[in-house]
Amino acid sequence: MRPRPCPHDTLSRNELDGRHHGRGFSRPMTNMQQHFPCDTCGADLRFEPKTGQLVCQHCGNTESLEQGPWAATTIRELDFNAALKGALPAPEMEETRVSKCPNCAAEVEFDPDIHAKECPFCATPVVTDTGTHRHIKPRAVLPFALDEPTAHDAMNDWLGALWFAPNGLQDYARKGRRMDGIYVPYWTYDADTATRYSGERGTVYYETRTVMRNGKRQSIRVAKVRWRAARGQVARFFDDVLVLASKSLPKRFTDGLAPWDLSALEPYTPEYLAGFRAEGYAVSLEEGFAEARAVMDGVIRRDIKFDIGGDRQRIHQVDTTVRDVTFKHVLLPVWLAAYKYRGETYRFVVNGRTGKVQGQRPYSAVKIALAIIAGLIIAAAIGLAYGLNA
Numbered sequence: 370m371r372p373r374p375c376p377h378d379t380l381s382r383n384e385l386d387g388r389h390h391g392r393g394f395s396r397p398m399t400n401m402q403q404h405f406p407c408d409t410c411g412a413d414l415r416f417e418p419k420t421g422q423l424v425c426q427h428c429g430n431t432e433s434l435e436q437g438p439w440a441a442t443t444i445r446e447l448d449f450n451a452a453l454k455g456a457l458p459a460p461e462m463e464e465t466r467v468s469k470c471p472n473c474a475a476e477v478e479f480d481p482d483i484h485a486k487e488c489p490f491c492a493t494p495v496v497t498d499t500g501t502h503r504h505i506k507p508r509a510v511l512p513f514a515l516d517e518p519t520a521h522d523a524m525n526d527w528l529g530a531l532w533f534a535p536n537g538l539q540d541y542a543r544k545g546r547r548m549d550g551i552y553v554p555y556w557t558y559d560a561d562t563a564t565r566y567s568g569e570r571g572t573v574y575y576e577t578r579t580v581m582r583n584g585k586r587q588s589i590r591v592a593k594v595r596w597r598a599a600r601g602q603v604a605r606f607f608d609d610v611l612v613l614a615s616k617s618l619p620k621r622f623t624d625g626l627a628p629w630d631l632s633a634l635e636p637y638t639p640e641y642l643a644g645f646r647a648e649g650y651a652v653s654l655e656e657g658f659a660e661a662r663a664v665m666d667g668v669i670r671r672d673i674k675f676d677i678g679g680d681r682q683r684i685h686q687v688d689t690t691v692r693d694v695t696f697k698h699v700l701l702p703v704w705l706a707a708y709k710y711r712g713e714t715y716r717f718v719v720n721g722r723t724g725k726v727q728g729q730r731p732y733s734a735v736k737i738a739l740a741i742i743a744g745l746i747i748a749a750a751i752g753l754a755y756g757l758n759a
Contacts, residue, residue, distance in 0.1 A: 415644030418513035446695030508697035520704035527726035552647035552700035571681030614650035625727035
């Protein structure tokens with residue numbers, strides 16, 4: 370997405386880091402869990418999805434994000450080639466303490482005073498190491514719109530609709546711990562493409578043939594295709610091709626949470642992370658672009674077929690030039706629950722904007738067995754009734 374204008378863009382990013390609300394940011398902002406003291410009582414403020422404000426759960430004091438100087442920033446893309454060469458400006462980089470979960474490979478971030486905690490993605494204990502992780506800072510964030518109780522209700526409704534889910538897991542989930550609000554890392558890519566192609570255009574026509582059917586001659590129409598050489602050019606600008614930058618959750622889960630309303634992205638500021646956590650990206654910028662290119666190539670082939678026209682199309686050669694590639698690191702909101710039930714870990718994710726749910730489908734062997742027995746009884750009853758009426 371190209372830069373968005375802001376009527377109050379008067380401070381540089383470095384000025385914002387140092388002057389934000391008098392809290393004295395003297396180091397680059399990180400995407401680990403942020404703590405912001407309440408001006409009234411000193412307790413931690415938390416971003417409240419329903420109101421879009423920072424709320425103190427101790428004294429009830431609220432602070433509006435819209436009034437702070439961070440609202441002056443815009444969402445700007447970064448140069449892809451410069452990033453590959455390690456030539457991004459220093460303010461675009463940050464260092465955080467990160468350990469990889471030994472079970473699901475999530476990049477779990479730690480506050481400076483925390484040395485061990487539970488992985489929010491699979492409930493595995495994680496112990497911090499002593500190293501740091503240098504990475505590209507987020508450029509934009511899609512704030513949570515649903516609070517934890519609403520997400521929990523959505524998950525329970527989803528579980529309740531599964532026929533063969535164990536009752537014990539459903540009860541455990543309803544009575545279990547709170548869900549974790551996690552900002553999941555993604556890359557977005559913009560690119561200008563121009564493509565030359567060669568192929569063939571097929572036109573369907575019909576021939577009449579005589580065949581023998583049941584001892585009789587019949588005329589049938591047979592479809593044939595007449596092919597002619599075709600070549601040409603297509604061009605397309607790709608805006609915000611979204612690629613998951615996490616390896617901790619199955620891709621089928623995160624793909625199932627789409628679509629995301631990227632038009633609602635806000636310039637990154639750590640206040641949105643107050644009370645939440647953000648996962649560090651595990652898919653490199655270059656790896657992400659390879660996946661984005663696969664998406665682009667699929668769209669380009671569709672454009673080529675449309676340009677060839679006709680009834681059928683064949684594509685023989687595609688030569689695509691990609692220019693002006695830019696990117697940004699964005700954080701998207703997910704409510705996550707990881708439950709250990711009878712030795713198995715079940716994970717459920719909820720889109721923090723829409724409430725759409727994805728997860729591991731649990732099965733109850735008892736329910737399946739009862740369903741099979743019931744089916745056999747019904748089949749036997751039907752067979753008996755048919756036999757008596759025969």
